[in-house]
Amino acid sequence: xxxxxxxxxxxxxxxxAANLPxxxxxxxxxxxVYWYRQIHSQGPQYIIHGLKxxxxxxxxxxxxxxxxxxxxxxxxxxxxxxxxxxxxxVRTPMxxxxxxxxxxxxxxxxxx
Amino acid sequence: NAGVTQTPKFRxxxxxxxxxxxxxxxxxxxxxxxxxxxxxxxxxxxxYSVGEGTTAKGEVPDGYNVSRLKKQNFLLGLESAAPxxxxxxxxxxxxxxxxxxxxxxxxxxxxxxx
Numbered sequence: 001x002x003x004x005x006x007x008x009x010x011x012x013x014x015x016x017a018a019n020l021p022x023x024x025x026x027x028x029x030x031x032x033v034y035w036y037r038q039i040h041s042q043g044p045q046y047i048i049h050g051l052k053x054x055x056x057x058x059x060x061x062x063x064x065x066x067x068x069x070x071x072x073x074x075x076x077x078x079x080x081x082x083x084x085x086x087x088x089x090v091r092t093p094m095x096x097x098x099x100x101x102x103x104x105x106x107x108x109x110x111x112x
Numbered sequence: 113n114a115g116v117t118q119t120p121k122f123r124x125x126x127x128x129x130x131x132x133x134x135x136x137x138x139x140x141x142x143x144x145x146x147x148x149x150x151x152x153x154x155x156x157x158x159x160y161s162v163g164e165g166t167t168a169k170g171e172v173p174d175g176y177n178v179s180r181l182k183k184q185n186f187l188l189g190l191e192s193a194a195p196x197x198x199x200x201x202x203x204x205x206x207x208x209x210x211x212x213x214x215x216x217x218x219x220x221x222x223x224x225x226x
Contacts, residue, residue, distance in 0.1 A: 032213065043202050043217025044155065087154060091213060097162055098143050098206060100215055102154035
């Protein structure tokens with residue numbers, strides 16, 4: 001299973017964009033990059049995922065480099081409620097169990 | 113639609129006792145997972161199942177057993193609890209069908225082993 005590397009913590013001012021980086025240099029061609037977040041001790045919440053192309057949804061944007069060895073999650077206008085632990089995960093294909101292997105994640109603190 | 117429900121939400125055990133955590137999902141999902149989360153750490157995969165009657169080991173399977181007798185239920189058992197198994201346990205499920213592959217998580221079960 002591919003491993004990911006994320007900074008342990010980041011701060012962001014409320015209303016500004018939060019850019020969370022992730023390295024996944026050993027990712028395979030058929031593995032997806034997923035982002036989840038965990039607020040307090042709740043169950044993780046899905047944010048976004050991608051394979052090769054950049055993706056955007058109502059929560060965030062995902063930028064994947066052309067070599068796929070790194071990606072960046074962008075929260076365009078961070079709010080205090082976005083304070084959470086953000087996990088960058090490489091997902092094994094469905095035929096191998098669709099496993100999500102979590103790392104330690106990045107603690108994002110949004111400050112007013 | 114309850115999603116993923118875990119029972120019990122809290123439990124205190126003595127060393128050597130046994131217990132079973134129940135995960136139930138009402139979304140007709142094929143895949144189910146059990147994770148544990150220790151303080152300040154990410155989730156670690158214990159066991160998972162890709163369908164009724166099948167189970168497989170994850171990253172940290174030792175000391176746990178699982179069963180998937182019904183598609184909607186995934187049971188996690190501790191035969192002889194140890195203090196090292198004090199943790200928060202999360203169950204998750206997802207569909208095999210084409211889609212986001214998003215995992216839906218339960219609220220967690222907090223287990224303390226004394």
